[in-house]
Amino acid sequence: MSNDWPLFEVFIRSRAGLEHKHVGSLHAADARMAVEHARDVYTRRLEGVSIWVVRSADITASDPGEAESLFEPARDKVYRHPTFYAIPEEVKNL
């Protein structure tokens, strides 16, 4: 039965103020059922206060074959990390 159902990706927000995090996937007939299934599968131990689901088919992903051209160019640009700035004494809360 579940083989006929589309796959959904599940995102759970563990506490108010935090972001939703991907926790896994499950099968459901539609989005409403996916939320219910997510509640039953992924929040049994008080893991969350909010659930998002999205059809896996609706996610556009980067191609692993293109990983080199997508991500390698960032490798030699360490100066993009903000660790090279001297922070003035007067600046608090940074």
Add this chain to the structure above:
Amino acid sequence: MSAAPPLAAGPATLDGARLRYLLRLGDTSLVLGQRLGEWIGHAPALEEELALANLALDLVGQARLLLSYACELEGAGRDEDALAFLRDAPQFFNLTLAEQPNGDFAHTIVRQWLLDNWQLEIYQALAHSTDTRLAAIAAKAVKETRYHHRFSSGWLIRLGDGTVESRQRVQRSLDELWALTDELFTPDEVDERASAAGIAPSLTELEPRWSARIDQELHAGTLQRPARQPYPWHGKRGVHSEHLGHMLGEMQHLQRTYPGARW
């Protein structure tokens, strides 16, 4: 866990009625929870299996609270486990509908949906009971029951408004189980005594609310409400269908075979 003494007072006094009322509520949750637990390993999809098991655990939790309160009132020194595992069928006071076998998934959904709607009305009203302990239990249970109802009504409508076969199966189960719904809102002396004392709601006042939501959800699922049938069922008086004894045989097997066995 001690051996079960004979069941305490009948409904002749207010205390007896209160105890009997708690046993009815608790036993209905316990028996229904046990039935849902039978789906483990057999559900049509892994996700549904977890959903049914979650419902079962909520129900067993309700039973634990209600039956342990009953034990305190009874004052016979036994605990809720003794009530669950050492009573025979005639000492159970659950609604007859709750003990009906699972059948197919549609059958389980129909049974669940009818009882979820019943529990929803009962627990909402009991949250205002003059019995503050019972009111607190009901206030917790009503949150669980709202989710149970969301689950069962969702499936009822989905199956009813689904394929020709799913609609047929739901309608057939509805026709089969409908006769047992008369017991839900037919008050007897226990209900009346508890209601007069403000412990429990009046069943005849709750029935129209239950009926209205049932009609609304049947309509959404393109299903037909069966005609009213005569009332031959007395589970809440301890007179059960053939099914409860078999179910208890399995549920109580371990405790009966190895008395006092613990995890």
